[in-house]
Amino acid sequence: MGKGIKAVAATGNLSTGFREESLARAVQQEAHFVGCDGGSTDSGPYYLGSGNPRGPRQGVKRNLGLILRETLRAGIPAIIGTAGHAGGRPHLQWAVEIVRELARENGWHFKLASIDSEIDPETLVEAFGKNQIKPLSPAPLFNEEVIRQGQRFVAMMGIEPIQSALASGAQIVIAGRCSDVAIYAALPVMQGIPKHVAFHAGKILECGAASVAQRLYADCMAAELDENGFTVEPPNPELRCTPQSVAAHTLYENADPYMLVEPGGRLDTTAATYKAVSDRAVRVEGGQFVPAKYTVRIEGAALAGYRSIVIAGIRDPLTLGQLDQFLSSLHSAVERKIADNLSPPPGAYTLKFRVYGRDGTLGPLEPNPKLEGHEIGLIIDVVASSQALASDILPLVWHPGLHHPIPEYQGLISNFAFPFSPPGVDVGPVYRFCANHVWELDDPCAPFRTTWETF
Amino acid sequence: MRELWQFTRLIRSKNAGPFELTFDIMFKDREGYDLVLKSGVLSPESIAKIYKVELEEIRLFNIEQILTVKFSIPRKVFSGDVGDTDVYGGQFHGPLVRLLIDETS
Secondary structure: OOOOOOEEOOOOOOOOOHHHHHHHHHHHOOOEEEEEEOOOOOOHHHHHOOOOOOHHHHHHHHHHHHHHHHHHHHHHOOOEEEEEEEOOOOHHHHHHHHHHHHHHHHOOEEEEEEEEEOOOHHHHHHHHHHHHHEEOOOOOOOHHHHHHHHHEEEEOOHHHHHHHHHOOOOOOOEEOOOHHHHHHHHHHHHOOOHHHHHHHHHHOOOOOHHHHOOOOOOEEEEEEEEEEEEEEEEEEEEEEEEHHHHHHHOOOOOOOOOEEOOOOOOEEEEEOEEOOOOOOOOEOOOOOEEOOOOEEEEEEEEEEEEEEEEEEEEEOHHHHOOOHHHHHHHHHHHHHHHHHHHOOOOEEEEEEEEEEOOOOOOHOOOOOOOOOOOOEEEEEEEOOOOOHHHHHHHHHHHHHHHHHHOOOOOOOOOOEOOOOOOOOEEEEEEEEEEEEEEEOOOOOOOOEEEEEEOO | EEEHHHHHEEEEEOOOOEEEEEEEEEOOHHHHHHHHHHHHHOHHHHHHHHOOOOHHEEEEEEEEEEEOEEEEOOOOOOOOOOOOOOOOOOOOOOOHOOEEEEEOO
């Protein structure tokens, strides 16, 4: 196999960027391909549920433009995973439209494969009926009704749909929801690199320069893979990897530091070794790939309601001294007011006071839910069955709250300091993740559809 | 008595997917790693108490090679769901930082 396969990660997330000169240098150092992850479930269920991409569009276009320019110039493929942040159909279309613009504006010519990973409810219902959908832990309730009420579902592809696109001559691959590791493992495995090497390298590369000793800014990362292991070295000379920084990266966002579950098996890094080969490069060997029944993860988002919020400060020491009683008595008073004024059906809304300065960050997990400061930040959080209802409830909470009495004062008081006028804002739809499941597949490519365009 | 952060170079929490939280406590040196492990403040029992989870829900790893204690627990409220307070899970480590370490044990 000669010198091995050089894989380049442009950055950890397509929207966060990288140094133009780092990417150019990495590609010139005989890279075989450039990959980049475009998304994550980390920012919550909103993007998957709403179909909205996470921008900024101009930044994504800049980054995508540089990746396309460098890879087309070098004649190597570019592989983008989880387009538009959530990898659903509208997200993929958003990213493909940016690619079209770039091709048009720059006069570039290439063959694009876009791989749709959105799963229609009927397909999922059928798979569920055939007992092909299995829960992970912890899993929310999942059945035919949940599927039909879901807003959007995606399946997370492994290496096979990407390999199929590359084998058919794709120069640019834009994938919907995709395993981060698969972006970097697909091509090396096609070229004969063992899966334990390719998947382990993929895990280290997927966050770009996050595996360096001191990440000064988001940037590129590169690895050279061979039959026995891989050497990881940042293309930017200002950054360096150490055995500890690389080993530590296997921990990141991973519940089990030694086991990485991927479609078709798991990577076991228990016996892996990390050795310095220079003051900037680290050699990694010794991971094991344990094959398993082929499964892809299913992600889904369902509408949970519509949110409206008010932000207020409380500074009066007497009110703060009895905050729990004040808020619970206010809660009872406004519940009645809402019932009298709006007659919402039972369960049509939730009203929550989030108290920053007490337990706003940790909620019920706060071990010290005592007020110690001289002020609090209050968020009045309303989630209702319609935006109109949430919006109507807001003044029925903040206005009575403003003047809600405490025993120490006689006469009309104003309890809340609102920093804004109007005090409240409609936040929009709220979604929840409604699946933590895998789909058992006979054909790893079956749920995914590839569309070709030539520029 | 010193506090946990005085022995570490990093204490962090983060989502491991939308349904789990994972915590990484990375130590400055072997001595501190051994001392804190011996003190029991990062034992499964201690973690269960701090984060109000059952013992069998905790996955705990003492990773000598990189002087790190890592544990993962299920989320009570899934990321971004109606009652969630921390979508990325990046501040759940707060209660660990100032844990007192008994250095005489």
